[in-house]
Amino acid sequence: MKLEDKLFLDRFKPDEHAHISIVSQDVCARCPDKPCTIVCPAEVYHWDGEKTVVSYENCIECGACRLICPYNNIACTMPRGGFGVQYKYG
Numbered sequence: 001m002k003l004e005d006k007l008f009l010d011r012f013k014p015d016e017h018a019h020i021s022i023v024s025q026d027v028c029a030r031c032p033d034k035p036c037t038i039v040c041p042a043e044v045y046h047w048d049g050e051k052t053v054v055s056y057e058n059c060i061e062c063g064a065c066r067l068i069c070p071y072n073n074i075a076c077t078m079p080r081g082g083f084g085v086q087y088k089y090g
């Protein structure tokens with residue numbers, strides 16, 4: 001089963017308050033490899049040529065982005081209670 005198919009099984013209840021934000025877009029602009037756009041399994045991060053766009057609604061709360069950002073440039077909290085991803089299995 002492809003990752004996209006597995007993610008389709010998860011349920012999301014997005015909060016209107018973003019639980020992920022970029023601390024400084026200037027830092028992103030100088031980040032050579034932009035690993036957040038590669039490592040996130042839910043493709044939350046996208047470089048649009050000028051800034052990092054964050055589609056926080058798709059986050060599955062794995063925590064990888066905070067570890068991979070070489071500049072500690074991602075502010076991330078857990079979604080409020082009742083919001084975020086719900087796993088069908090496990």
Ligand code: SF4
Nearest residue numbers: 028031034036069073
């Ligand atoms: S890895 Fe960090 S600094 Fe680099 S583009 Fe992503 S959020 Fe910005």
Ligand code: SF4
Nearest residue numbers: 040059060062063065
């Ligand atoms: S916590 Fe995981 S799924 Fe959410 S944005 Fe970070 S890498 Fe992507």
